[in-house]
Amino acid sequence: MMTASHNKISDNGIKIADPSGGMLTQQWEPFADALANAPDSDRLLQLIVEFAEKENIKFDGDFRPEILLGRDTRPSGESLLEAAKQGIHSIVGSVGSDMGVVTTPQLHWMVRARNKGMKGSELEYFEQLSSSFRCLVDLIPGGSKTDSAENKLIVDGAHGVGGEKLDSLMKLLDGLNIEVRNSGKGTGILNEGVGADFVQKEKVVPDNFDSNDIGKRCASLDGDADRLVYFTVPSADSSKIDLVDGDKILSLFALYIKEQLSLLSTTGAEDNSYKPHLGVVQTAYANGASTDYLKGLGLEVALTPTGVKYLHEKAAEYDIGIYFEANGHGTILFSERFLSWLEDKNKELASASEGSQQQKAALRLLAVSKLINQAVGDALSVLLLVEAILQHKGWSIQYWNGLYQDLPSKQIKVIVKDRTAVVTTNAETQVASPQGIQEAINSETAKYPWGRSFIRPSGTEDVIRVYAEASTQDAADSLASSVAKLVDKYLGISSS
Numbered sequence: 001m002m003t004a005s006h007n008k009i010s011d012n013g014i015k016i017a018d019p020s021g022g023m024l025t026q027q028w029e030p031f032a033d034a035l036a037n038a039p040d041s042d043r044l045l046q047l048i049v050e051f052a053e054k055e056n057i058k059f060d061g062d063f064r065p066e067i068l069l070g071r072d073t074r075p076s077g078e079s080l081l082e083a084a085k086q087g088i089h090s091i092v093g094s095v096g097s098d099m100g101v102v103t104t105p106q107l108h109w110m111v112r113a114r115n116k117g118m119k120g121s122e123l124e125y126f127e128q129l130s131s132s133f134r135c136l137v138d139l140i141p142g143g144s145k146t147d148s149a150e151n152k153l154i155v156d157g158a159h160g161v162g163g164e165k166l167d168s169l170m171k172l173l174d175g176l177n178i179e180v181r182n183s184g185k186g187t188g189i190l191n192e193g194v195g196a197d198f199v200q201k202e203k204v205v206p207d208n209f210d211s212n213d214i215g216k217r218c219a220s221l222d223g224d225a226d227r228l229v230y231f232t233v234p235s236a237d238s239s240k241i242d243l244v245d246g247d248k249i250l251s252l253f254a255l256y257i258k259e260q261l262s263l264l265s266t267t268g269a270e271d272n273s274y275k276p277h278l279g280v281v282q283t284a285y286a287n288g289a290s291t292d293y294l295k296g297l298g299l300e301v302a303l304t305p306t307g308v309k310y311l312h313e314k315a316a317e318y319d320i321g322i323y324f325e326a327n328g329h330g331t332i333l334f335s336e337r338f339l340s341w342l343e344d345k346n347k348e349l350a351s352a353s354e355g356s357q358q359q360k361a362a363l364r365l366l367a368v369s370k371l372i373n374q375a376v377g378d379a380l381s382v383l384l385l386v387e388a389i390l391q392h393k394g395w396s397i398q399y400w401n402g403l404y405q406d407l408p409s410k411q412i413k414v415i416v417k418d419r420t421a422v423v424t425t426n427a428e429t430q431v432a433s434p435q436g437i438q439e440a441i442n443s444e445t446a447k448y449p450w451g452r453s454f455i456r457p458s459g460t461e462d463v464i465r466v467y468a469e470a471s472t473q474d475a476a477d478s479l480a481s482s483v484a485k486l487v488d489k490y491l492g493i494s495s496s
């Protein structure tokens with residue numbers, strides 16, 4: 001997949017999907033790094049040959065691998081596509097299939113679907129999403145309580161691929177009123193003043209949203225549509241938004257899934273032996289109020305280092321694992337074991353008590369497993385699931401946002417001599433080295449009610465990231481700036 005996600009239009013890069021449709025296996029990352037850094041073509045070839053030998057990959061022409069190629073709307077995607085095709089054709093027998101301009105999650109979904117024996121076309125993707133959405137809406141007790149004409153959702157497409165795909169998907173949907181702004185078709189520039197990353201980080205309205213949108217339900221996709229956040233414009237006085245981030249999407253999903261599981265478990269006593277294990281997965285960037293809320297619901301909450309590969313891996317340990325980064329990337333994973341149990345359960349209920357609360361809960365969970373993209377976080381499928389749950393509950397975005405109050409937080413980047421000097425433990429919440437800095441952070445943090453702060457080296461930028469949270473915005477800002485000073489003192493350009 002040729003994309004640089006939420007970054008500027010002149011950037012580009014690649015994301016690689018495994019045969020499962022998930023992310024590239026972590027064991028292959030050093031190989032990818034070595035390839036990207038190969039000084040010349042001879043060394044590149046040598047690396048490939050060595051790697052193929054090590055992994056026992058045969059180039060004998062009997063095996064005909066097919067590589068699906070996708071790209072976002074960046075102009076440089078076309079030349080990258082040509083380069084990829086040439087690379088693929090240099091391996092005898094391999095086939096490169098151009099899937100055209102697609103979202104990152106669509107491409108992951110296509111790989112997964114094909115390797116499960118489906119066609120894996122874009123139309124099949126749209127049909128699966130729209131039919132499982134319809135199924136969830138049809139299962140709302142007493143029918144949908146929201147009037148779709150009144151209850152419009154406005155989506156910021158980041159001037160990228162997501163808005164166009166949402167337009168196509170909408171043609172297959174009824175019962176949902178969506179207006180797409182900043183779709184890739186206009187004159188706006190990809191990710192400039194728009195998109196999920198901008199909205200989540202800056203907490204201001206994206207371009208083409210204004211005071212006419214006060215109180216309305218709005219959402220923002222990122223440049224390759226693997227992230228989604230919701231927001232509202234609270235007043236005409238400022239450009240600030242009320243952000244409904246990945247943590248709140250996670251909370252909404254967790255609440256709904258938990259409810260369906262408890263409806264399901266009120267069935268007869270015969271299958272009390274199997275209790276599906278539900279877990280939620282967050283990172284240290286999750287707002288502390290969200291973690292408290294989820295724990296308050298009685299849910300098991302696991303913390304992993306930053307980066308979806310870690311969250312995804314952890315979520316796959318549960319029967320149902322829900323993971324989200326605060327920035328809006330996440331999904332729900334269902335284990336094969338749970339899904340086959342659920343299929344059987346549904347059949348059993350359909351013959352014993354068709355149309356019962358229990359059977360409807362089973363059908364809802366099955367529909368969620370088809371709607372949600374289990375290969376990778378997918379803004380379009382997450383959007384449809386959020387919309388279905390809000391309709392199910394009859395909730396406004398304001399009510400949803402009020403589930404809990406986010407603690408004020410602040411993030412700062414600090415440039416240091418060598419960011420790899422910072423080594424963290426405990427899912428990046430503590431610093432193991434350099435010595436002394438963790439104690440200093442602890443004593444700063446202790447000065448603030450509800451204070452929490454951590455530092456970690458970014459995996460994508462040459463900086464140390466500082467995160468702080470406290471009971472007021474001023475306190476969070478001040479804690480972040482004190483901790484940033486500590487980073488500078490221990491690791492800064494001027495330190496010795």
Ligand SMILES: CC(=O)N[C@H]1[C@@H](OP(=O)(O)O)O[C@H](CO)[C@@H](O)[C@@H]1O
Pocket residue numbers: 285306307308325327457458459460461465
């Ligand atoms: C604080 C933050 O937003 N970190 C982002 C950012 O990682 P860093 O390692 O923090 O640079 O980019 C990652 C990839 O997009 C994303 O997964 C992660 O959430």
Ligand SMILES: [Mg+2]
Pocket residue numbers: 005006222223224225226227
């Ligand atoms: Mg993205």
